Structure formats: C-alpha cells, structure tokens
Amino acid sequence: MKYPKLFTPLKVGTLTFRNRLLSGPNMMCALNPDGSPTDYMVGYYEEKAKGGVAQVTVGDTPVEERGFTTPRHPILTQKTVQKWSEVARAITQHGAIASIELNHGGRISNTSVTGFQTVGPIDEVKLNGTKVKGATKEDLEEIANAYGEAAKVAVQAGFQMVMLHGAHGWLLDQMLSPKFNTRTDEFGGSLENRAKFPLMVIAAVRKAVGPKVPIEYRIGPELAEGGLSVEEVVQFCLLIEDKVELIHVSAGLDTDPNFAVKTHPTMFLPHMPNVKYAAEVKKAVSKCPVVTVGSVVTPAEAEQVLEDGKADAVAMVRSLIADPFLPQKAREGHDEDIRPCLRCLDCLTGMQTKTKFACAVNPRTGHEFRLNATEKPVQSKKTVLIAGGGPGGLEAAATAAARGHQVILAEKSDSLGGLLKFTDYDSLKADLKRLKDHLIYRVEHSDVEVRLNTEVTPELVAEIKPDALFLALGSTPVVFPLPGIETAQHATTAYTNLDALGKTVAVMGGGLVGCETALFLAETGRDVTIIEMQNDVAPDANWMHRVGMLQSFAQQKNLHVRTGLRCMAVTGEGVETQDKDGNTVVIPAESKVYAFGQRSVAADKLMALDVPVIRIIGDCHQVGKTNGAIFDGYHAAMDL
Numbered sequence: 001m002k003y004p005k006l007f008t009p010l011k012v013g014t015l016t017f018r019n020r021l022l023s024g025p026n027m028m029c030a031l032n033p034d035g036s037p038t039d040y041m042v043g044y045y046e047e048k049a050k051g052g053v054a055q056v057t058v059g060d061t062p063v064e065e066r067g068f069t070t071p072r073h074p075i076l077t078q079k080t081v082q083k084w085s086e087v088a089r090a091i092t093q094h095g096a097i098a099s100i101e102l103n104h105g106g107r108i109s110n111t112s113v114t115g116f117q118t119v120g121p122i123d124e125v126k127l128n129g130t131k132v133k134g135a136t137k138e139d140l141e142e143i144a145n146a147y148g149e150a151a152k153v154a155v156q157a158g159f160q161m162v163m164l165h166g167a168h169g170w171l172l173d174q175m176l177s178p179k180f181n182t183r184t185d186e187f188g189g190s191l192e193n194r195a196k197f198p199l200m201v202i203a204a205v206r207k208a209v210g211p212k213v214p215i216e217y218r219i220g221p222e223l224a225e226g227g228l229s230v231e232e233v234v235q236f237c238l239l240i241e242d243k244v245e246l247i248h249v250s251a252g253l254d255t256d257p258n259f260a261v262k263t264h265p266t267m268f269l270p271h272m273p274n275v276k277y278a279a280e281v282k283k284a285v286s287k288c289p290v291v292t293v294g295s296v297v298t299p300a301e302a303e304q305v306l307e308d309g310k311a312d313a314v315a316m317v318r319s320l321i322a323d324p325f326l327p328q329k330a331r332e333g334h335d336e337d338i339r340p341c342l343r344c345l346d347c348l349t350g351m352q353t354k355t356k357f358a359c360a361v362n363p364r365t366g367h368e369f370r371l372n373a374t375e376k377p378v379q380s381k382k383t384v385l386i387a388g389g390g391p392g393g394l395e396a397a398a399t400a401a402a403r404g405h406q407v408i409l410a411e412k413s414d415s416l417g418g419l420l421k422f423t424d425y426d427s428l429k430a431d432l433k434r435l436k437d438h439l440i441y442r443v444e445h446s447d448v449e450v451r452l453n454t455e456v457t458p459e460l461v462a463e464i465k466p467d468a469l470f471l472a473l474g475s476t477p478v479v480f481p482l483p484g485i486e487t488a489q490h491a492t493t494a495y496t497n498l499d500a501l502g503k504t505v506a507v508m509g510g511g512l513v514g515c516e517t518a519l520f521l522a523e524t525g526r527d528v529t530i531i532e533m534q535n536d537v538a539p540d541a542n543w544m545h546r547v548g549m550l551q552s553f554a555q556q557k558n559l560h561v562r563t564g565l566r567c568m569a570v571t572g573e574g575v576e577t578q579d580k581d582g583n584t585v586v587i588p589a590e591s592k593v594y595a596f597g598q599r600s601v602a603a604d605k606l607m608a609l610d611v612p613v614i615r616i617i618g619d620c621h622q623v624g625k626t627n628g629a630i631f632d633g634y635h636a637a638m639d640l
Contacts, residue, residue, distance in 0.1 A: 001331070002333040003303040003330055004303075006019060006021055006314075006330065008020060010054070010312060013246075014213075015214055017054035018052075019053075019054045020054065020302075020306060020313040021053055021054055021302060021313070021326075022054055022057070022291060022313055022314065022316070023048045023056045023096075023316065024248075024293045025059030025101035025317075026317050027058065028044055029351055029357065031072060034079065035073065036080035037083055038369075039369045040367070040370070043368035044365070044369075046094065047368045049092075049094035049095070052325065052327035052331060053324075054096060055097040055099055056096045056098060056099070057099040057101055058098075058099070058159075061073070061100055061103060062075075062102075062104060063104055063147045066116045066143070067105045067143075067146075068110065068114045069108050069109055071113050081156055084153075084158075084159075088159045097160050098160050099160065099163055100162055101218070102151060102162055102164055102165065103170050104146075104147075104171040105170060106121070106170060106171030107126070107171075107180065108170065108255050118130055118132045119134075120132040120133070120134065120135065120171070121175050121187075121188075122180075137186075137187075140175075140197050143171070143201075144197070145204055148204035148205050148207060148209075151205045155209050161245070162209065162213065162215055163218055164215065164218065167220045167250045167263075168250065168254040168255065169253040169256065172198050173219070173228065175197040175198060176198055177194070178194070178226060178232075179224060191232055191235055195236055198240075199240070199243070202215065202217070215244040216245065216246035216247075217247055217248065218248040219233055219247065220249050220250035220251040220263075221277055223259055223262050224256065224258075230280055233249070233277065233281065234280055237284065238284060242288075245289075246291060247281060247289070247290050247291065248290075248291040248293065248315065249278035249291065250263060250274060250277075251263060251274040251277050258551070260544065261547050264317075264318075264348060265343065266345060266545055266547075267429075267545075268548040268549055270295075272296050272297075273295060274295070275294070275310050276310075278290055278293075278310060278311045279292075279308075279309075282311055282312070289313060290312050291313045292305060292311035296314050297319050298335070299327075299330035302316070318341045318345075318347060322341035322362050322365075325338075336438070338438070339435075340361070340434040341431065343431050344542070345542055345545055346358065346360040347365070349542035349544050358627075360625070360626060360627035371638075381405055382405045382406070382640055383405070383406045383464065383466045383467050384397075384400050384466060384467065384640065385410065385464050385466035385469050386410065386470040387410055387473055387606065388410075388411065388418065388471070388472030388474055388620070389411030389417065389443075390472055391420060391435070391618065391626050391629045392472040392617040392618025392619075392620075392629030392632050392633040393409060393472030393618070394417075394442070395637075396470050396637045398442035399638065401446040403638075405468075405640060406447075407447070407449065408466070409451065410451045411450070411452050411454065412453065412455040412456075416439075416443065419492060420435070420436040426520045427520075428519060428523075456469075456606065461609050461611065466611060467611075467612055468613035468614070468615070469609065469611040469613070469615075470614075470615050470616075471603045471607070471615070472620055472629070475598035475601060476601060477597075477599075478598060480594075480596055482568065482569055483569040483570065484571055485570050487592065489591075489592075489593055490593070492513075498524065500591070501590075502526075502591045503525075504526065504589045504590045504591070505589055506531060506575045506587050506589035507521070507528060507530045507531065507593045507595060508567045508594040509532065509597070510536075510538065511595060512541045514532075515538045516549070517595060518559060519553065526558065527560075528558065528560070529561075529589065530559075531562050531565050531587055532561070533566045534564075537563065562577075562587060564579055564580050565577035565578065565587075568584075575587045598623045600619055600621070601619075601620050615636040615639075617629060618633065
C-alpha cells in the first residue's frame with residue numbers, strides 16, 4: 001500500500017475509523033425553511049462517504065436560536081430530526097462515521113436574525129452597534145444544557161459522535177480566550193476559570209449522550225494579539241483529554257477576516273501551515289488521539305504528517321470538496337487521478353454571499369442530488385471535435401471520452417494548457433499548476449486524439465464531419481490604444497520573458513491578474529508598482545482570496561499600489577498617468593506590463609457551420625476564471 005499510515009484503522013472511543021483521513025466540518029447551507037437539510041445536502045455528504053473517508057462531519061450547527069449568526073443556519077430539533085436522520089444514514093451506509101459539529105455564535109450572533117439579545121463573555125457594544133450582554137451563570141448553564149439537548153437529538157438522528165466547536169472565535173472559544181473573556185468572576189481570569197464553561201458544556205453533552213458516544217473537541221490558537229496561545233491550547237487539552245475521545249486542532253479566527261485566512265489557508269500560504277499546532281498538542285496529551293487540519297492538501301502530505309508523529313489523523317475539507325473520492329484513489333495508488341484543490345476558497349465565499357455552494361474545479365460539488373438524477377447514459381457514440389486545449393477544452397475532452405464518445409482535441413499551439421501555461425513559472429500558482437497538469441493527464445491517458453499545431457477551420461470541420469463541435473477558443477488580452485503601449489508586454493508573457501524585465505516594473509491594471517503578476521515579479525526582487533484607475537485593487541477576487549493576497553502584498557516592501565490613476569501613455573521613463581483632479585503623475589519604471597482584461601475570441605464563423613451540436617465553452621463563451629471554463633466543458637460533455 002502506498003500510504004500505510006493513512007490507511008491504518010484508528011480507535012476512537014467505542015468506534016473504529018476505517019482509516020485516518022477525515023472529512024472536516026463544513027456546512028453548505030442547502031436548507032429547507034424549517035432549517036432541515038434538503039436533498040442537496042444529503043447528496044453532498046453522501047458523496048464524501050462514498051469516496052472512502054473515515055469520518056464525515058456536518059459543520060456549524062447552532063445548539064439554540066441565540067447562537068445563530070445567519071438565517072441560513074441548520075436547526076437540529078425534534079421537528080427536524082427525521083430529515084437529519086437521512087443525512088446520518090447517507091453517511092453511515094457507505095461505511096463512514098457520521099458526526100455533527102455543534103456550535104454557538106455567542107457575541108457574533110445576529111440579533112436581527114435570532115430576535116434575542118446577543119449573549120457573549122462580557123457586556124459590550126460592537127462596532128456595528130450590536131449590544132452584547134455578558135452571560136450570567138444561568139445563561140451559561142442554559143446554553144450548556146442546549147448543547148446537551150442538541151447532542152441528544154443528533155444521536156437520535158443516527159449520528160455516531162458529536163464535535164464541539166471550541167475554536168475560531170465562536171462562544172466556546174470566546175469564553176476560553178483572554179482576548180474576548182475579560183471577566184472578573186469565576187468564569188474569567190486564569191485559564192482554569194476561563195475553561196469552566198467549555199468543561200460545563202462537555203459535561204452536559206456527556207450526560208446527554210452517555211459514555212459510548214465519542215465527543216470530539218475542536219480548538220486552536222487564535223493567532224491574534226492577546227488571543228488564545230499555543231501554550232494555553234496545550235494546557236486546556238490536558239484538562240479535557242480524559243473527557244473527550246478526539247481533539248481536533250485548528251487555528252485562527254473565523255470572526256476576523258485577517259485571521260480567517262489562517263483558519264482556511266489561502267494559496268498565498270504554504271501547505272500545512274497549522275500542523276505545527278497539532279504537533280504541540282500531540283506531544284503533550286496521551287489519553288486520546290489528535291487530529292490536524294488546514295491545507296493538508298495531498299495524500300502524500302497526510303502520510304508524512306502521520307509518519308512524523310505530528311498527529312494521529314488528518315482532516316481535509318477543501319481537498320475533499322474538490323474530489324470526494326480522494327481517499328479511495330489514494331488507497332488504490334492513483335494519486336494522478338485526484339482532482340486537485342486550488343485553495344481559492346470559492347466554496348466558502350460562494351456560500352457566504354448567499355448565492356451558491358460550489359467548487360471551482362468540481363462541477364458536481366453541491367449539485368450531486370440533481371446531477372445524479374439528470375445525468376443520463378450515452379445513447380449513441382458521437383464524434384466530438386473540440387477546438388482549444390485550455391481548461392474548458394481539456395475538461396470537455398476528458399469527460400466526453402470517459403463517457404464513451406470519440407473525441408478529437410485540436411490545439412493550434414504546440415502544447416496543451418491554454419492560459420494556464422504560465423503556472424509553470426509562478427511559484428504562487430503551484431495549486432493551479434497541479435490542476436493544469438491533472439487536466440492534461442486525464443486527456444493524455446484517455447482515448448482522446450490530440451492534434452497539436454492544428455487550428456479548427458471550416459475545412460477541418462468538413463473533413464471530420466463531427467456530430468458535436470465544442471468551441472473553447474479562449475480569449476485574448478485587451479490592449480488599450482495608449483501611446484507607446486507596443487513597448488509594454490502582457491502580464492502572462494512576463495513570466496516567460498523575465499530576462500527582458502528591468503529592476504523596476506510598472507504593472508498597468510490592478511485586477512486579479514495584474515495583482516498576482518505584480519506579486520510574482522516583486523518576489524523575484526524587482527521593485528514593482530501597480531497602477532489602477534479604481535479606488536481598490538482586485539475587486540473581482542473573492543474576499544478571502546483578496547485578504548490573503550493583500551497580506552502577501554504587505555510582506556513585500558518592494559511592491560507598491562497606486563490607485564485612482566488613469567494610464568495615459570507609456571514612455572521611456574515609465575508610465576504617464578492622470579489623477580482624478582487631472583494632474584499628470586509619472587510612475588518611473590524601466591519595464592512596463594499591462595493587464596487590462598481579456599476579450600473572447602470570436603467564434604461566429606465556426607458557429608455558423610452545419611454541425612448537429614455546437615457549444616461555446618470557457619472564455620470563448622464568457623471571460624472569467626478557470627471554474628467557468630471547467631463547468632462549461634463538463635456540462636457540454638454530459639449533455640451529449
């Protein structure tokens with residue numbers, strides 16, 4: 001076996017985990033009006049269990065209405081227990097352990113949602129005007145009992161264990177944290193006093209579920225000034241190691257954007273940045289296993305964590321969103337078949353904006369229930385001609401071939417990858433490079449006929465006579481007609497033309513492409529200035545990605561951002577700009593790079609050809625990010 005440590009069973013109280021790879025808690029908020037899970041949620045968690053993971057944890061379930069932070073929270077009560085039993089059954093029937101994370105928002109709870117007074121560690125008025133009442137001892141006892149009642153309902157529904165969310169700035173963490181808990185009564189001051197409420201909750205849950213149902217406790221250093229430290233986390237774990245069956249070590253604060261990107265490490269951070277905290281806990285405790293979580297991305301990384309003795313098990317979230325079947329593929333030694341996570345956080349931020357829960361690289365995520373019902377087997381084998389070997393064309397080709405169609409992929413350049421080829425040079429895009437390589441691998445190890453240096457023309461279409469023509473022609477850079485623009489180069493070509501760049505570089509355009517190119521160039525040691533007409537840079541990025549990027553900006557003293565400037569001309573001295581008052585401002589630079597956006601390649605002539613099925617996919621359809629191209633390619637292939 002390629003990963004013997006990872007696939008060694010783990011004893012957790014009365015339960016035996018079939019391996020040491022866990023699906024960490026996350027909530028997709030696909031809920032009915034009564035707070036019960038929809039069929040979409042059932043399908044989502046069931047897919048994870050099918051994929052071979054040892055434990056599936058349903059995330060972020062408040063134990064009472066005072067603990068709600070959003071109207072989209074699940075509700076775990078006797079009224080909804082029957083539907084929750086469907087989630088538990090969907091997990092357990094595939095051999096995984098079903099768990100659910102119990103939580104309370106505390107001071108973060110939203111009065112406008114709950115209709116109740118917000119309760120937290122202390123009396124305070126938050127910046128948004130919310131008045132928080134410092135919890136009395138009676139309040140704390142009521143909430144502890146609510147944890148117990150919710151746990152009892154969870155077990156009744158068929159969940160085999162429960163997780164208590166004691167991290168990331170929610171109520172259990174608030175009461176333990178010296179940053180949030182400045183009380184002077186028996187629940188404040190020393191660690192022993194601050195630990196009284198979490199211990200009260202553990203005791204209430206234990207009383208409710210009995211001795212045979214394992215309890216998992218989630219905790220981690222807050223990484224904020226004055227917050228819960230690693231040392232105090234270890235001390236608290238020593239207090240609870242004989243009271244719970246599993247300790248789950250994370251880090252950061254979900255309640256603060258600057259530290260939420262530590263909880264959910266962005267692509268601007270290295271892999272596995274939080275494992276060291278679990279390692280400290282594991283060195284200290286001896287009575288229960290320890291789990292680590294946070295950008296442990298690959299099976300090889302998980303195996304190394306276990307081999308090094310830094311944890312007893314590894315929890316993944318985003319990697320299992322990208323590919324729920326990662327465990328089974330790893331067990332079979334087929335790592336190359338694993339669809340890689342980009343750590344882009346489209347999944348989390350998409351849910352938070354109340355629009356969708358989706359994955360940038362996996363079109364099935366969040367839609368398993370509907371797609372299982374609508375995906376139909378191939379009725380007849382078709383000849384499919386795909387124009388373009390970027391991410392959309394690659395996804396379409398691999399998916400159509402896997403379904404049994406005859407696929408010809410024509411790429412006019414001498415290699416596959418499209419606009420993602422630049423990832424071969426940018427260390428910040430290692431995860432995106434893994435995706436590009438994965439898509440190419442799928443095509444090259446399928447029955448797809450790849451024709452490089454081949455442009456799809458009406459003549460080629462007439463020769464092949466395809467049943468379906470997919471146009472994944474991509475996009476081309478927008479070039480503003482500025483004087484001297486011909487002396488500048490586009491952002492994506494800068495990666496392969498570094499030797500031609502001087503020590504100072506001006507990047508025209510502060511969208512996501514311009515910003516990430518500028519960060520890469522700054523890391524090569526160049527002095528880089530981003531010039532943006534709007535007041536902010538990267539407004540097209542999801543908020544967590546943007547926060548992570550700006551934190552990386554702050555670490556680069558040679559990276560400068562100038563907003564509110566309109567580019568007027570490119571000169572030998574630099575870039576001539578104009579501010580909002582009409583004043584001329586010259587940004588000195590030896591080299592100039594532009595990133596003004598992309599424009600779809602016209603497909604009109606090919607669209608007019610006499611082919612039974614024609615689909616436009618990717619940037620050729622609508623300029624966007626990689627996820628749009630992958631979704632287009634997948635669904636076009638599934639529609640055949």
